[in-house]
Amino acid sequence: MKIESSPIKYTLGENKSPLTYKIHFILADEKDNPLLAGFQDQWKSGKFRGESKQKFVDETSKTIFLGLGKPENLPLRNLAGMFIELGKNLRKLEGVGYEIFLRQEITSHYDCERLVYQIVNSIDLGYFDIRVLATKDQEKKKPGSVSFQTEEISIDKKILSGIKKAQAVSKQVNGARYIAHLPSNYFRPQEFEERSREIAKDHKLKITVFNEPQLKKMGMNGILAVSRGTDNAGKMIILDYNPPGAKKTFAIVGKGLTFDTGGISLKPSAEMHEMKYDMCGASATIHAIAAIASLKTKIRVVAAIGTAENMPDGRAYKPGDVYTAYNGLTVEVQNTDAEGRLVLGDVLSYVCDKIKPDYMVDLATLTGAAIMALGHETAAVLSKNEEFIAKIKQASELSDDRVWELPLWDEYGEGLKSDIADLRNIAGGKGAGTISAGIFLSHFVDKDIPWAHLDIAGTAWRKKGSGTQTNGPTGYGVRLLVELAEILSR
Ligand SMILES: [Zn+2]
Numbered sequence: 001m002k003i004e005s006s007p008i009k010y011t012l013g014e015n016k017s018p019l020t021y022k023i024h025f026i027l028a029d030e031k032d033n034p035l036l037a038g039f040q041d042q043w044k045s046g047k048f049r050g051e052s053k054q055k056f057v058d059e060t061s062k063t064i065f066l067g068l069g070k071p072e073n074l075p076l077r078n079l080a081g082m083f084i085e086l087g088k089n090l091r092k093l094e095g096v097g098y099e100i101f102l103r104q105e106i107t108s109h110y111d112c113e114r115l116v117y118q119i120v121n122s123i124d125l126g127y128f129d130i131r132v133l134a135t136k137d138q139e140k141k142k143p144g145s146v147s148f149q150t151e152e153i154s155i156d157k158k159i160l161s162g163i164k165k166a167q168a169v170s171k172q173v174n175g176a177r178y179i180a181h182l183p184s185n186y187f188r189p190q191e192f193e194e195r196s197r198e199i200a201k202d203h204k205l206k207i208t209v210f211n212e213p214q215l216k217k218m219g220m221n222g223i224l225a226v227s228r229g230t231d232n233a234g235k236m237i238i239l240d241y242n243p244p245g246a247k248k249t250f251a252i253v254g255k256g257l258t259f260d261t262g263g264i265s266l267k268p269s270a271e272m273h274e275m276k277y278d279m280c281g282a283s284a285t286i287h288a289i290a291a292i293a294s295l296k297t298k299i300r301v302v303a304a305i306g307t308a309e310n311m312p313d314g315r316a317y318k319p320g321d322v323y324t325a326y327n328g329l330t331v332e333v334q335n336t337d338a339e340g341r342l343v344l345g346d347v348l349s350y351v352c353d354k355i356k357p358d359y360m361v362d363l364a365t366l367t368g369a370a371i372m373a374l375g376h377e378t379a380a381v382l383s384k385n386e387e388f389i390a391k392i393k394q395a396s397e398l399s400d401d402r403v404w405e406l407p408l409w410d411e412y413g414e415g416l417k418s419d420i421a422d423l424r425n426i427a428g429g430k431g432a433g434t435i436s437a438g439i440f441l442s443h444f445v446d447k448d449i450p451w452a453h454l455d456i457a458g459t460a461w462r463k464k465g466s467g468t469q470t471n472g473p474t475g476y477g478v479r480l481l482v483e484l485a486e487i488l489s490r
Helices: 034-045 077-089 112-127 153-181 189-203 212-218 221-227 272-294 340-354 368-374 386-399 410-416 433-442 478-489
Strands: 010-012 019-027 055-058 063-069 096-102 146-150 206-210 235-241 249-260 300-310 322-324 330-332 359-364 379-383 403-405 451-455
Touching (some): 034 055, 034 063, 112 153, 153 189, 153 478, 189 206, 189 235, 189 249, 189 272, 189 300, 206 212, 212 221, 212 235, 221 322, 221 340, 235 340, 249 272, 249 340, 272 300, 272 359, 300 340, 340 359, 340 433, 359 478, 368 433, 379 433, 386 403, 386 478, 433 451
Parallel strands (some): 010 146, 019 096, 096 146, 249 300, 359 451
Antiparallel strands (some): 055 063, 206 235, 235 300, 322 330
């Protein structure tokens, strides 16, 4: 379960790769730039005018021009898609490299460290091939290197730190994508433990694994109920990064259903194979703590995941069953496909009880309703703490892992009343399933802990890439959590 680094080397100065393409950025108002001397026809015809996301390749001079748009509107996210594509191209031809020119005219519009971070991160994500189990027709060729050329020596340091941060983060985003993409006969709760142990070893983190006998003793009956129909026993895994000088504790909780059939409330078969992705919250959680530890961010981070498999079976839990959760609440199971919240409920209340964090988020592919509401461009974020939401939005802007706020008003939880127990696990009726799921989770969180729930059902994987997100598993959340930990550490 080793986590692979990208093989692409990033350097400063001239590029000696055998097949190097020069990359120039062009603004929409740079018609008379001498770099375009031979390409005025393209400009006149509109084929390349430096507009945002426009690309023009001149094979004769091995030059790629990338349009940035109007100087007053240059969001970094526009660069991501272009460099994800350029990263993909590196695996098509042996030894292809890039020499990226950062003219002063361009760098003056950006925070140079973030500019380089975005470029390197996107190339690494593009280079990663999601056909991880394919043995034939692999187009994965050995890449050349990527270098940055500047006009000012003063920004060299910023470029180098942008490269360093991007490499630490992209390694973990791709790591999260890799395990997310593995099917459930390759990746089960047992493999989650192996992967977590690998991360603990790499970054010298404390790890605690709770298996069935301990979970029974502790009364974590949510995880146990969900796991009853499978031979792949559920687990709770906790990684702890506690650097010297850390003043605050930030807890990240992840849903890790390595496969979700829906259980006795069986899902329709058409898209069921996609339910191997039901562990993307936990996958992002353990790789985010790895990235945060490698960046040495000064905050204690506790990553806690609940991992299980939801299967129908003679022993499986059934609609109507009532179980007692870790925090003592009795829960009536009305639908065995609303299992993620049962697993998360136990983990959230355990973390509140034993870790007492200053901040807590959870990431979960929790509801199809999140996809209905927001599609694949943004995750839903729900919290009662305005200040904490503001910080998450700030981290979202820096990382381009987008979030959109939905209300967490108690009125949405009316349907969670049970006529036999404290709570039932679905609200019933139509509409606002993402919000009632959030309200359900809130019953397992201490009121005085700033907590936010992120429903990543729409962003964890996608058929077509967009913005900073690739196609396939996206690793959504790793970059967001890296920025959020940084903000919370201040
Ligand atoms: Zn489910």
